[in-house]
Amino acid sequence: MIDLYYAPTPNGHKITLFLEESGLAYQIHRVDIGAGDQFKPEFLAISPNNKIPAIVDQQPVDGGAPLSLFESGEILLYLAEKTGRFMSQELRSRAATLQWLFWQVGGFGPMLGQNHHFNHYAPQPVPYAIERYQVETKRLYTVLDKQLKKHAYVSGDEYSIADMAIYPWVVPHARQRIDLEDFPAVRNWFERISARPATKKAYSLPQD
Missing domain, CATH: 1.20.1050.10 (Glutathione S-transferase Yfyf (Class Pi); Chain A, domain 2)
Structure with missing residues (x-):
């Protein structure tokens, strides 16, 4: 399960595009950036740059503890490597x-x-x-x-x-x-x- 911390911005949409294409199970947690949710301590623990999107992968491939990630480019790269999809290994x-x-x-x-x-x-x-x-x-x-x-x-x-x-x-x-x-x-x-x-x-x- 991927927990996605999201707002409907271009950067937020990048991740929902991947998740819908790949079929990974995910749950959306809406971050109301107009209300300042991005500055709450619980969100900053996941995304210290106080920006969306961010994810928590509850089942990383190494079998370890849940893994949190921020920055949309890194999230896309991580998910592509996790699933083996949408990025060639050649x-x-x-x-x-x-x-x-x-x-x-x-x-x-x-x-x-x-x-x-x-x-x-x-x-x-x-x-x-x-x-x-x-x-x-x-x-x-x-x-x-x-x-x-x-x-x-x-x-x-x-x-x-x-x-x-x-x-x-x-x-x-x-x-x-x-x-x-x-x-x-x-x-x-x-x-x-x-x-x-x-x-x-x-x-x-x-x-x-």
Whole structure:
């Protein structure tokens, strides 16, 4: 059983995508980040960076005590290794998946997050920041589009944890002022992943 500490954000959706695809048994514990649940001592014991998602694996493969993990990229990697799914063990395919996973964790997510903040949440407009993060968002979508023109999925011909990491950040593309018609390979990939039963199930969870 996987205990998932979750809120319906792009990073939270990464993990529900994997869990629904893999069929692992899991239980959701909602973290109300608007109410400050992420600062409660019991949550900080699992996720010391006070961010969601976090998991506790009640049955780790070493047979030891329950194992807690935070950081969405590490959780995806851990679950892929636990199940043997959505990440090849062949050297080059594994390397491709991991580099695109880290591309999302290090760039695509943070830059789009800044785009969201300055376009929608900043207390007053900051034109320089809005322009900077809009330009960077478009650049990153261009990188992704070029990759998806060459492959069916981000790291090759198989659906992987790299796709699961990136997809939830493309879901709110309209809020990023991105038109997927300008990125046809991304649009095609996005539509195919959106049609997957596990994706539909993950996004059908109650969304506060």
